[in-house]
Amino acid sequence: MYRPSSSEPQNDTAVFLDQVSVRYNVPSENIKTFKEYVIRTLQGRIKHNGFWALKEIDIDVKQGEIFGILGRNGAGKSTLLKVISKVLIPTEGRVWIKGHISPLLQLGAGFHPELTGIENIFLNATLLGHSRDEVEEKLDEIIGFSEIQDFIEAPLRTYSSGMQARLGFAVATAWKPDILILDEVLGVGDAGFRNKCKTRMQGFTDSGATVLIVSHSVDTVRELCQRAIWLDHGTIQVMGEAESVCNAYEKSLGL
Amino acid sequence: MTIYDSAKRKHPAIEELLSLYQYRDLIFQLVRRDLVARYKRSVLGIAWTMLNPLGTMLIMVVVFNHVFPGTENFAAYVLTGLISWMMFSQSTSVAMSSMVWGSALFKQIYLPRTAFVLSTILSAMVNFVLSLVPLLFILIITRVPLRPSIILVPFFMILLLAFSLGVALLLSTITVFFPDVADFYPVVLTAWMYLSPIIMPLEFYREILNGILLYVNPFYYVMNLFRLLVLDGVFPHLRTWAAASVVSFGVLVIGWIVFCKKADTFAYHV
Numbered sequence: 001m002y003r004p005s006s007s008e009p010q011n012d013t014a015v016f017l018d019q020v021s022v023r024y025n026v027p028s029e030n031i032k033t034f035k036e037y038v039i040r041t042l043q044g045r046i047k048h049n050g051f052w053a054l055k056e057i058d059i060d061v062k063q064g065e066i067f068g069i070l071g072r073n074g075a076g077k078s079t080l081l082k083v084i085s086k087v088l089i090p091t092e093g094r095v096w097i098k099g100h101i102s103p104l105l106q107l108g109a110g111f112h113p114e115l116t117g118i119e120n121i122f123l124n125a126t127l128l129g130h131s132r133d134e135v136e137e138k139l140d141e142i143i144g145f146s147e148i149q150d151f152i153e154a155p156l157r158t159y160s161s162g163m164q165a166r167l168g169f170a171v172a173t174a175w176k177p178d179i180l181i182l183d184e185v186l187g188v189g190d191a192g193f194r195n196k197c198k199t200r201m202q203g204f205t206d207s208g209a210t211v212l213i214v215s216h217s218v219d220t221v222r223e224l225c226q227r228a229i230w231l232d233h234g235t236i237q238v239m240g241e242a243e244s245v246c247n248a249y250e251k252s253l254g255l
Numbered sequence: 256m257t258i259y260d261s262a263k264r265k266h267p268a269i270e271e272l273l274s275l276y277q278y279r280d281l282i283f284q285l286v287r288r289d290l291v292a293r294y295k296r297s298v299l300g301i302a303w304t305m306l307n308p309l310g311t312m313l314i315m316v317v318v319f320n321h322v323f324p325g326t327e328n329f330a331a332y333v334l335t336g337l338i339s340w341m342m343f344s345q346s347t348s349v350a351m352s353s354m355v356w357g358s359a360l361f362k363q364i365y366l367p368r369t370a371f372v373l374s375t376i377l378s379a380m381v382n383f384v385l386s387l388v389p390l391l392f393i394l395i396i397t398r399v400p401l402r403p404s405i406i407l408v409p410f411f412m413i414l415l416l417a418f419s420l421g422v423a424l425l426l427s428t429i430t431v432f433f434p435d436v437a438d439f440y441p442v443v444l445t446a447w448m449y450l451s452p453i454i455m456p457l458e459f460y461r462e463i464l465n466g467i468l469l470y471v472n473p474f475y476y477v478m479n480l481f482r483l484l485v486l487d488g489v490f491p492h493l494r495t496w497a498a499a500s501v502v503s504f505g506v507l508v509i510g511w512i513v514f515c516k517k518a519d520t521f522a523y524h525v
Contacts, residue, residue: 024523034433082522086259086365089519095261103364110360114292123288126281127366155295178256 007060009096014179014210015061015084020093022054022079022234053079054234057093061227063178066211068221068228068242070249076234077214081181084212099178099210103128109168113157117148117167120156124171138174145196146170166193173200179210218246267515274367281366285374290381304382308338309389315454326456328486331390331399335485336453338386339478343419344444346379350423351430351437358431361522368518369511372427376420380412394485402488410496411480414503418477421506424514431521451475476502 009016054076061067071077082088085101110127111120121142125135143152146167148159156164182201205211215221221228225242230249238248264270275282294300312334320329350372357371394401429436451474452460460468469475476499483491 033435034429034439035435037433082362087362088522089261093261095259097259099256109363112288112292114295115288119288119291123284126278126284127360128364129278129281129366132280132283 007058009060009098012062013060013096014063014065014098015059015067015212016094016096017057017059017083018094018096020054020057020083020090020095021052022076022083022088023091024051024053052234054083054090057234057236059229059236059239061210061212063098063210064208065227066205066213066225068225068245069212069214069231070216070218070221070228070245071231072216075231077231079234080231081183081212081214084179085181097179100175101179102177102181103172111156111164111168114155116155117143117146117152117159120167121171124168125174128172130175134175142167142170142174145174145200147193169197173197173204176204176207177209179212180204181212181214183214218250222246267518268512271367271369271511271515271518275369275373278367278370281370282374282377285370286377286381289374289378293378301385304385305389308334308341308386309393312337312393319454323456323459328397328399329456330397331393331486332456332482333454334390334393335482336451336478338383338390339415339481340448340451340453340474341386342379342383342415343422343474344448345382346376346419347423347426348437348440348444349379350375351426351440354427354430355434358521368521369424369514372423372514373420376416376423379419380416383412383415390485399486400488404484404488404490407484407490408481411477411484411499414477414480414499417507418473418503421503421508421510424510425506428510428514428517431517447472447474451478453478473502473506 007018057080069077069080079088083090083095084097085103086095086097110124112123115123118139121139122132122135125138125142126132143149146163146169148163148167151159151163156167159167180201201211211224213220213225221242227240228242228245229239230237230245230252232252237252238245265273312330315333315337316330319333320326323329326332353371353375357366357368360366361368426436426440448454450468451472452469457469460466480491480495480499483489483495
């Protein structure tokens with residue numbers, strides 16, 4: 001059970017996790033239909049196997065810090081991000097976040113093929129929680145950044161996947177977040193556009209945004225982060241200076 | 256700066272209301288998307304929404320006129336029933352599937368969970384308003400007099416909206432856990448439709464077991480108001496309003512609370 005620890009978020013804290021655990025209930029047999037459920041319940045044969053995707057995570061990220069999260073696939077990185085971005089309410093523990101978080105939206109997930117570029121900007125931005133007025137204010141900038149001025153009135157289904165990704169990125173980063181989550185999204189578009197993305201991200205970090213970098217590559221973390229954690233099997237293996245965490249992680253991979 | 260603290264949350268039903276208010280512009284965009292996507296690529300566009308109930312009504316009138324000859328204002332009777340029923344049945348079915356589309360987003364970003372269900376019901380309401388045009392047309396050509404009671408139709412629409420939203424929320428909650436309910440629902444709808452006085456005259460149902468089918472049917476309480484206002488041209492008794500309001504808002508409150516209580520676990524399931 002969750003027992004609040006003595007620690008509390010400080011004045012300069014941006015992300016605070018206290019004993020956060022997430023447990024997925026995986027039925028031992030995959031019961032997907034109501035019919036099956038009724039039959040199995042009558043037979044008294046439903047068993048759940050608990051699976052802890054995260055176990056007793058404590059994190060305290062300061063404002064303006066660049067924080068790395070390392071780990072292999074399935075280590076619990078995405079679950080951790082979901083907990084931080086309010087998508088998942090933890091099974092146990094406390095999540096405390098100060099400020100607006102950049103979205104994790106997979107590029108284009110909220111788009112509709114029949115709507116025009118402009119209509120999709122409005123749809124996507126309101127999905128991210130922005131008001132109509134906020135969108136109108138930034139509209140020109142979003143269109144400019146996405147580099148699709150000429151096609152902005154055409155339906156989205158006529159766009160190439162690169163154009164859709166650019167539009168998605170332009171909307172998602174139009175507002176400066178207090179906490180920026182970088183989840184290996186920078187592989188969008190051509191080299192020129194990638195540079196623009198990097199510049200924009202750099203602008204966010206320079207203006208004091210907190211950054212969470214999620215990666216399975218130590219190079220990014222080493223290059224950019226001050227502190228980091230290495231996550232495996234839902235628990236924090238090592239937390240501390242980015243350099244030492246990277247070393248420990250590399251060692252475990254046998255590099 | 257806004258602070259989110261998972262240890263200090265209000266009751267989920269209240270929290271959802273507040274969050275929905277913050278995301279009100281999203282609701283508008285979603286309704287807009289539904290309507291634009293529906294009408295953009297069809298040649299006749301909005302006309303389909305009006306022609307569809309009209310066509311169904313014509314078939315029903317031709318078929319059932321032989322079974323129940325001499326029913327008064329039969330065309331208008333059937334059409335009022337049909338457009339109310341279509342609003343209810345289509346909006347609740349689409350709301351269930353909107354949760355499937357929405358689940359892709361729920362897994363990635365925070366949104367008020369009721370947003371998709373609510374916007375689906377609102378889009379259906381817009382279609383209902385459009386289908387009032389062919390109804391008016393039929394009222395005029397079949398010489399049903401338009402009486403002042405017609406100005407109270409918006410109140411009926413609010414009740415229909417509340418009832419549909421409540422049922423849709425309940426169904427969507429179940430669908431998240433058991434997707435096959437969506438396959439079964441059309442069968443339930445077909446049965447429900449024939450058990451309600453939509454196509455066949457009211458007299459027919461009154462004669463079955465002293466009208467028990469009507470009294471246990473929540474949809475009847477709501478829809479009956481529509482016919483009283485439009486066809487009979489009377490101002491319904493306060494008790495009739497009260498019964499319909501209790502039914503529709505009762506379903507809405509129950510649906511809202513159940514949905515919001517379970518909403519936290521959606522991201523674990525879908």
